Amino acid sequence: MKHVLTIENLQVSVEGKPILRGVDLEIKHGETHALMGPNGSGKSTLGQAVMGHPKYEVTGGSITLDGEALLEMEPDERARAGVFMAFQRPVAIPGVKMADFLRHSTTNVRNPERKEGEDLIPMKDFRRELKEKMEQLQMDMEFARRYVNDGFSGGEMKRAEILQLAMLQPKFAILDETDSGLDADAVRLASESIADIGREKMGLLIITHHDKLLVHNPPEFTHVMLGGRLVETGGSELAEELHSNGYERIRAAYPEAEAENAAMAGQ
């Protein structure tokens, strides 16, 4: 049976203000979905709600992974269940080396039943695998000795997120603007890497403003978010259209959602 991530009528508020107003989305393992939409339409909120950010309050609806209720789980349990998000703006954890962070993280995600204090995956195996993945991403090994996201450039942060994606090999991954802040070469590398690591091996939800990430990862489905709703779904041609023409047609076609989006953006 294929893994499936199902979001039904999801409603999410932040500090009492409604952001998502009923989102339905089903992603099957192996599929690539693009999520597009103007700023402030709720795209990142969807990602945070799936991961379980404590500030994002789910006021209605459900999220399930193969029928298991994700909303009942802590963020770490969701990660261990196989859900991953590449952060748009990952936080720095000073004093914690990337390699140590990743070894612990990989151990937990691969052994969901692991209890605190039990052995981590053997250092030798881990190092070999990390080295392999870093070479694949054209990352210098020195990177592993740096503190997590501490003093990283925008591009380095995004590559570090992709490295984590590669190590953790989740069932489903949400990539929240993994292309933003990167120059053309870096976007191409990111795009190729994601195709290599994730395409057809995971269910991908790619949140993006641009089509560059989608060149190597043509989506089977493109969803457009406006005012906290998915107003339109199409194939890869929809992503191309939005990239070329912007959101004018969408805004005009869905005035109610557009009004909500404007209100949210004005907050």
Added chain:
Amino acid sequence: MTQLGFNTEDYQTFLTGRQEPEWVTAQRTSAWQQFSDQAWPTRREEEWMRTDIRLFNLDKFSIPTVAGTDGIDAIVPLLSEGVELGGTVHSHNGVCVTDTMDEDLKQKGVIFGSLDSLVSDHSELLKGILLEKAFDREDRFAALHAACWTGGQFLYVPRGVHVEKPFHVLSSLSDGGVDLGHTIVILEDGASAALLSETARASEDAESLHCGAIELLVGDRANLRYVNLQNWGQRVWHFARQKAVVGRDAQLQWTSAAMGSRVSKVNQHVVLDGEGARSQMNGVLFTENKQHLSYHTQQYHKKANCHSDFLYKTALQDKSHTVWRGMIKVDEGAQQTDGYQRNDNLLLSNNARADSIPGLEIEADDVRCTHGSTSGKVDEEMIYYAQCRGFTRMEAMRLIVTGFFQQIFDRITIDSVRDALGLAIARRVRDYE
């Protein structure tokens, strides 16, 4: 033998029993006089404003005289694990119980052992130095220490001798015990050594007392690495004066870690006493429950072209309270001074409090002195990020707290010390939602 109280009659008995060189007896007698004349410090004094010692009662304690082995089996040293040592001294309840040293080092003229026994053997060497060169008999606790010290340790490294293997000092207390240990280290010109010093608890069912002092004399071009882990039980009153005098082109790396005690009041001073002297003071403090740790530090630049670096990091749990008052003092002639001090505090509970008071007192005009301090709670976004990568909330807390201290661990060059401190800290972290 009956127990000796801190009164004049018992003190005479103690003094008679010591059989020490005349100058030591004279020094003790003068200190006892000061102790008898002085009152305990009160919260009206700037240094003691934030530290409450009203419940401290010296009458509960007695002067350490004979070695008791009570509780000694429970003592486990942390810093010496897997380290090839040049020698070790263990004192329990203020009296030396083990005292060993490498035969090779003895041949080279190195002296290491319990100060109790060495003060008579090396009277000429210590006269005019012990309790004179790096000790300020300022308050009643200092006077008490100078009058009544017992046990202790003495390390002496002759001119130009480099000792690779670290020395180890373990001081332990059982319930109701008293430790008045005095540590004195003398490195002659061009010598080098490392000393790992730690305290430990047998149990914590009753109050205990440590009133101690450390004197570090680092000769010209000498190099001392000194690690001091305060790991007493949480019913120990800890009063300490610690001072180093660093000579020309000499180096001192002084790492302090403090996790124990009920109340700590520590004065830690470094005097840069020769041109080109360098000092690095590192501190790791981790408090919990109702612990109160108060550190008063000074980097005193007496000569030109000296460099002092100070970094203290504190993590606080529960209702614990820490105080740091730091001072960089620069004399008029100490041009080209480079002084740095920084204190970062991580508040792990809403009820913990960290007072952080940096200070500069500069008489010279061509200096570079910088200072800073930060206090803050654990960033929930960090916890969430780590959770999204599969760390439990508790694991994330441990990770973040350990990371907070990493900057200091990165400076520690002795692996066993880094490992022991890292482990001790990780064990202590609890979660607060």
